[in-house]
Amino acid sequence: MSARLSRRRLLATLSTLGLGALLSPASLARTAKARIVVVGGGFGGATAARSLARLLPAASITLVEASRHYVACPFSNLVLAGVREIEAQTFAYSALAAEGIEVVRARATNVDAVTRTVTLDNSTGLSYDRLILSPGIDLHWGALEGYDPNAAVRMPHAWKAGKQTLLLREQLLAMPEGGVVLMSVTAAPFRCPPGPYERASLIAGYLKRHKPRAKLIILDSNDAFSKQGLFQAAWRQHYGDMIEWRSASNFGGVIRADARAMELHTDFDTERGDVINVIPPQRAGRIAERAGTVDASGWCPIDATSFESALVPGVHVIGDATIAAPMPKSAFSANQQAKVCAIQVARLLAGLAPEPTTLANTCYSYTTPESAISVSGVYNNADGVFISVPGAGGVSPMGAPPVFQQREGEQAADWFRAITREAFL
Amino acid sequence: MRWQALLIAFLPWLAGCGGVATGPTGIDQAALLTASCSGCHAEGGQAITGLTGMPATELEAKLLAYRDDAGGGSAMHRMARGYSDEQIGLIARTLGD
Numbered sequence: 001m002s003a004r005l006s007r008r009r010l011l012a013t014l015s016t017l018g019l020g021a022l023l024s025p026a027s028l029a030r031t032a033k034a035r036i037v038v039v040g041g042g043f044g045g046a047t048a049a050r051s052l053a054r055l056l057p058a059a060s061i062t063l064v065e066a067s068r069h070y071v072a073c074p075f076s077n078l079v080l081a082g083v084r085e086i087e088a089q090t091f092a093y094s095a096l097a098a099e100g101i102e103v104v105r106a107r108a109t110n111v112d113a114v115t116r117t118v119t120l121d122n123s124t125g126l127s128y129d130r131l132i133l134s135p136g137i138d139l140h141w142g143a144l145e146g147y148d149p150n151a152a153v154r155m156p157h158a159w160k161a162g163k164q165t166l167l168l169r170e171q172l173l174a175m176p177e178g179g180v181v182l183m184s185v186t187a188a189p190f191r192c193p194p195g196p197y198e199r200a201s202l203i204a205g206y207l208k209r210h211k212p213r214a215k216l217i218i219l220d221s222n223d224a225f226s227k228q229g230l231f232q233a234a235w236r237q238h239y240g241d242m243i244e245w246r247s248a249s250n251f252g253g254v255i256r257a258d259a260r261a262m263e264l265h266t267d268f269d270t271e272r273g274d275v276i277n278v279i280p281p282q283r284a285g286r287i288a289e290r291a292g293t294v295d296a297s298g299w300c301p302i303d304a305t306s307f308e309s310a311l312v313p314g315v316h317v318i319g320d321a322t323i324a325a326p327m328p329k330s331a332f333s334a335n336q337q338a339k340v341c342a343i344q345v346a347r348l349l350a351g352l353a354p355e356p357t358t359l360a361n362t363c364y365s366y367t368t369p370e371s372a373i374s375v376s377g378v379y380n381n382a383d384g385v386f387i388s389v390p391g392a393g394g395v396s397p398m399g400a401p402p403v404f405q406q407r408e409g410e411q412a413a414d415w416f417r418a419i420t421r422e423a424f425l
Numbered sequence: 426m427r428w429q430a431l432l433i434a435f436l437p438w439l440a441g442c443g444g445v446a447t448g449p450t451g452i453d454q455a456a457l458l459t460a461s462c463s464g465c466h467a468e469g470g471q472a473i474t475g476l477t478g479m480p481a482t483e484l485e486a487k488l489l490a491y492r493d494d495a496g497g498g499s500a501m502h503r504m505a506r507g508y509s510d511e512q513i514g515l516i517a518r519t520l521g522d
Binding site: 054343374391404410418 | 447448449450451452453454456457458460461463464465466467469470471472473498499500503504505506507508512
């Protein structure tokens with residue numbers, strides 16, 4: 001059997017699986033040598049690294065992540081409510097390493113897009129053909145007056161899961177009966193749009209069980225929020241008048257935090273809390289700024305088809321750090337953007353143009369530990385922008401029977417198992 | 426025999442590494458579209474079913490039923506409304522048996 005014939009047979013076999021274009025002899029040679037660096041080991045980065053390892057088994061895939069473990073934000077509000085342990089939120093990178101991904105435990109401190117090099121805080125450098133940044137969010141300390149890392153000990157944000165989640169849980173446990181919980185919600189955009197209101201629901205559930213005379217006040221810098229009608233109906237149904245929501249137009253927006261006095265100041269008045277949760281202003285993770293991929297908004301403009309930065313060639317950005325509206329900053333979005341981005345990177349390395357497609361998102365929020373509501377969207381990403389598909393998406397039906405919301409609670413649990421398995425396990 | 430060696434080298438990948446490897450298995454439109462499915466649909470799910478072993482015709486019929494059931498309020502109903510006949514057919518042929 002001649003080498004030429006045998007190669008044709010191989011390519012015929014592979015092309016039936018839709019892989020022929022990737023593995024034409026010329027493109028195989030290119031992709032075999034490719035070096036791809038992924039920065040950030042959350043839902044986006046871990047999924048991207050695994051997807052690339054599967055698509056390009058001969059390429060060098062490196063995942064740069066400073067932490068030994070990832071603590072997932074989705075479902076962390078159940079930890080606050082005392083009905084879930086933080087261990088169930090915690091994931092290691094051993095499965096990724098076993099798949100041939102080089103997991104480098106370091107912080108990426110700089111990117112030189114001209115020499116295509118990532119600098120790490122251990123002074124080493126990694127060269128890349130394609131770089132994928134999945135840096136998540138940074139808390140924008142000081143953007144809310146008085147809110148800095150010291151204030152976050154007295155007034156936890158718990159908007160990055162882990163120690164902060166446990167700190168806020170301990171403060172809720174220690175709060176006296178009849179106490180006041182204050183939540184401050186920053187102006188959009190921020191990570192997990194329905195997250196603050198799921199949090200309010202689950203904290204109220206804890207208070208109802210253990211401190212029924214307590215009160216929860218949401219001081220909101222927004223006038224509307226995700227799944228608002230469904231949340232407010234659930235609050236009335238389950239928690240009576242325990243939760244008070246104060247919108248921006250109703251002087252709800254917090255302009256200053258005073259951690260020493262345990263007070264939040266709005267334009268109109270001052271509220272004192274026994275427990276205060278500040279969901280502060282946010283922006284793209286710092287490495288995105290160091291790489292030059294952040295615009296004046298603090299977030300990363302991208303080509304929605306390829307996820308390549310609109311500002312820096314050769315650098316792709318996925319997940320919470322991106323400007324992807326109407327796609328939300330969610331784990332679901334990050335995971336899916338990672339898979340699509342990995343495919344587009346493989347296409348580019350094979351000399352093929354990125355191909356537009358259709359993406360979807362669903363965000364579940366628990367209103368009690370057993371019941372959930374959801375919001376979905378479907379998005380086309382042709383011509384470099386995300387456009388919601390008309391007639392698709394929307395929220396759970398209002399006034400659905402309890403069994404419907406319990407079913408959505410079960411779906412949320414299945415979603416968490418599936419997405420964490422795909423990203424980490 | 427080189428092609429056989431190459432094919433053997435890629436076999437674990439083509440077979441999904443015995444269920445260990447995750448992520449897309451191709452770089453075409455089928456792989457792009459089905460990237461929306463695998464983040465929820467895993468084996469062992471109770472309220473969100475796995476898709477392994479479902480015949481393609483059955484999967485296509487289910488997706489079309491979700492899309493065309495105007496009164497349905499589940500997340501699948503809401504998402505299926507965003508897909509064309511052609512996209513649903515391609516998803517079903519890709520994920521179904």
